[in-house]
Amino acid sequence: MALAEVPAVLILVGLAAYVVFAGADFGAGLWYLLAGPGRRGRAIRDFSYHAMAPVWEANHVWLIFVLVVAWTAYPTAFGSIASTLALPLFVAAVGIILRGTAYALRSGAPQDRETEGATGFVFGASSILTPLALGAAVGAIASGRVPVGNAEGDLVTSWLNATSLLIGALAVATAGYLAAVYLAGDAVRERKPELARAFRVRALAMGLVAGALAVGGLVVLREDSRPLFDGLTSGAGLAAVLVSALVGLVTLALVRAGRYEPARFSAALAVAAIVAGWGIAQSPDLLPGLTIEDAAAGRSTLWALLISIAAGLVILVPSLALLYGLVLRGRFDLGAPAGQEPPQPQATRGARGLAAAAVTLLVVGVALTLFADGIALAIGVLSLVGFIALGAIEFLR
Amino acid sequence: MTIDLPAQLLAAALPPVEQEHLLEARQMQALSFAVHIPLVCFGIAFPSMVLLVESLYLRTGDELYRTLAKRWSKVMIALFAVGVVTGTILSFEMGLLWPNFMATFGDVFGLAFGLEGFSFFVEAIFIAIYVYGWDRMSPRLHLLSGVPVVVAGLTGSLFVISVNAWMNNPSGFRLEDGRAVDVEPWDALFGSAHLWPELTHMYLAGLIVAGFLVAAAYAWGWLKGRRGRYERIALAVPLTVAALAAPVQVVAGDWIARRVADDQPTKLAALEGLGTTTRGAPIHVLGWYDDGEVRYGIEIPKLLSLLAEHDPNATIRGLDAVAPDYRPPVNIVRVAFQTMVGIGTLLAVLGVVHLATWFRRRRFVESRWFHWAVVAAGPASVVALIAGWVATEVGRQPWVVYGVMRTSAAVTGADGVPVGYATLVVVYLGLGFAVAWILRRLAGRPLELPPEPPPILEAHGAR
Ligand code: HDD
Ligand code: HEM
Ligand code: HEM
Numbered sequence: 001m002a003l004a005e006v007p008a009v010l011i012l013v014g015l016a017a018y019v020v021f022a023g024a025d026f027g028a029g030l031w032y033l034l035a036g037p038g039r040r041g042r043a044i045r046d047f048s049y050h051a052m053a054p055v056w057e058a059n060h061v062w063l064i065f066v067l068v069v070a071w072t073a074y075p076t077a078f079g080s081i082a083s084t085l086a087l088p089l090f091v092a093a094v095g096i097i098l099r100g101t102a103y104a105l106r107s108g109a110p111q112d113r114e115t116e117g118a119t120g121f122v123f124g125a126s127s128i129l130t131p132l133a134l135g136a137a138v139g140a141i142a143s144g145r146v147p148v149g150n151a152e153g154d155l156v157t158s159w160l161n162a163t164s165l166l167i168g169a170l171a172v173a174t175a176g177y178l179a180a181v182y183l184a185g186d187a188v189r190e191r192k193p194e195l196a197r198a199f200r201v202r203a204l205a206m207g208l209v210a211g212a213l214a215v216g217g218l219v220v221l222r223e224d225s226r227p228l229f230d231g232l233t234s235g236a237g238l239a240a241v242l243v244s245a246l247v248g249l250v251t252l253a254l255v256r257a258g259r260y261e262p263a264r265f266s267a268a269l270a271v272a273a274i275v276a277g278w279g280i281a282q283s284p285d286l287l288p289g290l291t292i293e294d295a296a297a298g299r300s301t302l303w304a305l306l307i308s309i310a311a312g313l314v315i316l317v318p319s320l321a322l323l324y325g326l327v328l329r330g331r332f333d334l335g336a337p338a339g340q341e342p343p344q345p346q347a348t349r350g351a352r353g354l355a356a357a358a359v360t361l362l363v364v365g366v367a368l369t370l371f372a373d374g375i376a377l378a379i380g381v382l383s384l385v386g387f388i389a390l391g392a393i394e395f396l397r
Numbered sequence: 398m399t400i401d402l403p404a405q406l407l408a409a410a411l412p413p414v415e416q417e418h419l420l421e422a423r424q425m426q427a428l429s430f431a432v433h434i435p436l437v438c439f440g441i442a443f444p445s446m447v448l449l450v451e452s453l454y455l456r457t458g459d460e461l462y463r464t465l466a467k468r469w470s471k472v473m474i475a476l477f478a479v480g481v482v483t484g485t486i487l488s489f490e491m492g493l494l495w496p497n498f499m500a501t502f503g504d505v506f507g508l509a510f511g512l513e514g515f516s517f518f519v520e521a522i523f524i525a526i527y528v529y530g531w532d533r534m535s536p537r538l539h540l541l542s543g544v545p546v547v548v549a550g551l552t553g554s555l556f557v558i559s560v561n562a563w564m565n566n567p568s569g570f571r572l573e574d575g576r577a578v579d580v581e582p583w584d585a586l587f588g589s590a591h592l593w594p595e596l597t598h599m600y601l602a603g604l605i606v607a608g609f610l611v612a613a614a615y616a617w618g619w620l621k622g623r624r625g626r627y628e629r630i631a632l633a634v635p636l637t638v639a640a641l642a643a644p645v646q647v648v649a650g651d652w653i654a655r656r657v658a659d660d661q662p663t664k665l666a667a668l669e670g671l672g673t674t675t676r677g678a679p680i681h682v683l684g685w686y687d688d689g690e691v692r693y694g695i696e697i698p699k700l701l702s703l704l705a706e707h708d709p710n711a712t713i714r715g716l717d718a719v720a721p722d723y724r725p726p727v728n729i730v731r732v733a734f735q736t737m738v739g740i741g742t743l744l745a746v747l748g749v750v751h752l753a754t755w756f757r758r759r760r761f762v763e764s765r766w767f768h769w770a771v772v773a774a775g776p777a778s779v780v781a782l783i784a785g786w787v788a789t790e791v792g793r794q795p796w797v798v799y800g801v802m803r804t805s806a807a808v809t810g811a812d813g814v815p816v817g818y819a820t821l822v823v824v825y826l827g828l829g830f831a832v833a834w835i836l837r838r839l840a841g842r843p844l845e846l847p848p849e850p851p852p853i854l855e856a857h858g859a860r
Contacts, residue, residue: 054529057481057521065514067488071499072507079500082492086811090820093489097824100482101831104475150414150496151810297504297580304508304582312515319522319545326526355756362645369648371707381597381652384645388604391641395755396449396634 004296007073012279016272018062025052027179029127051186072305074295077286084146084153088133095130135171139164143225144288162224166217173210181267185260203255231281240277244270358390414810422494425818436480441603443473444546474528475835498807505570506560508582513556520549562591566660567798594653601646606778608639613775616768640748647745658705662714664792667730671715678702678713686727725794733787740781
């Protein structure tokens with residue numbers, strides 16, 4: 001693989017991760033909305049909401065990851081996409097704001113029943129709107145409707161067409177499906193059999209919808225975007241589609257059998273395979289007439305990006321593993337076992353010189369920052385920082 | 398960097414477009430920043446304050462500290478959620494409003510946003526572990542799980558500020574046919590002399606804004622008669638943090654001003670309203686810039702030369718050094734700057750008063766005027782923050798990348814900017830109400846304080 005293509009692969013990996021993780025959070029919002037406002041749906045609503053609480057912010061960062069890799073590695077393509085697809089992207093952004101705000105509102109007032117109707121609706125509706133809009137944007141790129149240039153493409157028909165609608169709908173259905181599978185698993189872990197049953201039915205139903213959309217969608221693609229269709233029905237693209245279909249069927253069987261833990265992973269795999277299929281079908285073009293190779297930034301930028309991503313992953317992977325591990329082991333569930341005893345008070349250590357040290361740092365820091373240069377200046381600034389740190393310790397002792 | 402480049406050397410990877418709503422696009426960008434940046438201050442400073450309180454709990458075993466840290470952490474995650482979504486809007490807007498800026502220079506500064514993305518990951522992950530982990534892990538481990546949040550707040554600001562510093566003082570690339578070539582991203586981002594003062598100044602602003610805002614809430618409570626031990630501690634911590642940072646900020650402000658004098662002489666001239674290049678240039682306090690000079694201001698002779706060059710007779714470049722359409726709108730920049738410096742000076746005085754009293758008597762200034770001043774300091778510090786950014790960003794105009802790309806060349810060619818702008822205004826208004834409502838709810842929850850010893854016992858214990 002050429003250096004210029006590596007970021008494209010990373011973008012697809014990030015996109016797959018976004019669909020698999022954040023997609024499920026959107027799906028939880030979908031089930032929240034479909035549960036209706038009344039008392040009957042309360043158990044479903046509370047459960048959907050609670051399950052995503054600790055993870056949605058981290059999951060959301062995958063989108064940021066996709067954006068920044070795209071604009072760093074393929075700046076002209078990014079500029080063209082963002083300007084032509086301004087509308088769906090703006091809608092997605094507004095959806096994200098509304099969702100986050102409604103989420104925060106609900107966490108500020110879980111017991112408040114009067115406001116729950118309105119915030120719940122905004123929360124649920126924006127959970128559908130955002131994947132729909134993002135899916136439509138993907139459809140525009142996949143069907144070659146975004147030319148190179150500043151808002152060169154049609155601002156409306158580029159994303160309002162059969163392919164875009166199909167991919168948007170597929171995104172929503174996939175989100176609902178993933179969420180139902182995960183939530184069924186969570187319900188089993190928390191020993192809530194009725195909820196597990198409820199989400200099992202939803203998972204099966206949404207799985208069938210997603211499958212039907214995917215198969216029927218091929219017909220749409222054949223009419224509306226032939227190159228994409230050809231890419232998906234030949235060679236490696238076809239292989240990816242078949243893997244996705246096969247694994248999707250296995251997942252349905254697992255869900256039927258009530259084996260949700262393996263189903264989590266196979267459902268994710270099915271999604272990843274279809275994202276990979278898109279990448280294969282589209283390459284080597286990024287936009288019509290613009291190959292990945294031509295769109296790529298210079299070598300030093302690409303290397304810098306890859307090095308920093310590698311370094312970032314060293315920190316990110318264990319952190320994510322820790323978070324998901326805690327969540328999946330039920331450590332954040334309501335009523336999980338409490339931690340340990342309160343700490344023993346310790347004798348206050350003597351720190352008489354602290355105040356004097358802080359003042360010395362202040363004086364040195366001010367003098368050096370005002371009048372020095374180079375290293376001495378750096379020492380001055382660090383002294384000022386030290387003054388604040390020591391000062392805080394001393395004053396709050 | 399010279400600023401008199403011939404036009405064909407200016408950057409633009411995509412062909413130029415006509416955008417009649419450039420002004421709206423700029424205002425939309427500014428609005429979004431003005432919403433995001435106060436939340437960022439909480440992301441920078443609040444975790445340290447929460448951890449400070451929790452470590453006091455670990456040291457003393459006093460449940461009150463634990464209650465306080467726990468309640469604050471709920472506020473922290475709610476504000477974080479809002480910070481996340483407003484930040485996401487900004488990421489979208491970079492492309493939606495300024496596609497040609499991204500297309501031309503995305504490969505120069507994009508790296509910083511990539512690194513920032515990882516900071517956000519770490520921040521989001523550990524903030525969740527910290528907030529949902531209360532009572533679920535050992536107290537020591539719990540405290541430890543908050544440390545990455547503080548570190549990520551610092552690195553996150555470092556990376557995003559490195560982009561802004563680069564826009565102010567661009568380097569690390571060469572222009573060829575309007576495109577950036579020979580890009581050296583590390584050098585562009587972290588080699589800029591502007592980065593370190595800007596980061597320091599912004600980080601301190603974070604401490605000041607979050608500190609004074611939280612303190613203002615409790616000072617208000619104090620004026621309303623809520624003066625228990627819980628409230629006093631909840632006031633002492635943020636107030637002390639802000640009071641320590643405020644005087645230091647003045648020094649940091651001088652540092653960044655000298656960088657501006659070196660790298661962006663036109664901006665300095667606008668900040669000070671210096672119409673003509675002058676030897677031994679004065680500073681004017683207050684007043685209004687009109688037709689090349691400041692009217693009705695209080696003049697302090699030679700001070701500008703002294704501050705900027707450490708030489709009372711140094712020559713300072715005025716606005717007349719560049720053609721009129723290369724000058725920023727002077728009064729906006731100058732008024733914003735004076736507002737920031739004025740407020741900054743007052744905040745520093747307030748901080749010193751608090752520190753001196755606390756240091757000598759280990760208690761607050763127990764007067765109403767002091768608490769009123771703290772109440773006012775909260776919003777005032779936000780005003781200083783926004784004013785500082787207005788001075789920085791508007792002062793850079795007409796450039797988006799100083800001396801290299803004009804803002805008008807960066808803007809999108811898409812229609813509908815005013816519609817987007819209006820939509821965002823409505824959304825942000827809703828957001829503002831929502832945040833206010835959440836904070837009220839969180840503050841209104843009953844305190845779960847440990848039972849205090851009955852007054853009789855306390856009196857006996859104290860003899
Ligand atoms: C609480 C907020 C706050 C306070 C009290 C001050 N500042 Fe500030 N200032 C900011 C918050 C800020 C900021 C965070 O808004 C800016 C915008 C860009 C930056 O890095 O910091 C800024 C920018 C900024 C700039 C422009 C930098 C540029 O264009 O790149 C200068 C020259 C100063 N400041 C100088 C001062 C001085 C001399 C102050 C002392 C009294 C002062 N600031 C107090
Ligand atoms: C001076 C400027 C800025 C600083 C110091 C800053 C810093 C921060 C910090 C500390 C956070 C953490 C969230 C919080 O605690 O509220 C945050 C959130 C965010 N910021 Fe900013 N930011 C700035 C401007 C920008 C800009 C220009 C962009 C985008 C182009 C941006 C994009 C984001 C995003 C996407 C998030 C959400 C992260 C997440 O999903 O967890 N910010 N920012
Ligand atoms: C890393 C941080 C930041 C980046 C990358 C950034 C980038 C930009 C860009 C691309 C523009 C549009 C082009 C231009 O008008 O020059 C802009 C304008 C502007 N930004 Fe920033 N900005 C940052 C931080 C901030 C913050 C925190 C504020 C806070 C209020 C702010 C206030 C403004 C204003 C007022 C304008 C409009 C200038 C005008 O119309 O004259 N910026 N910024």
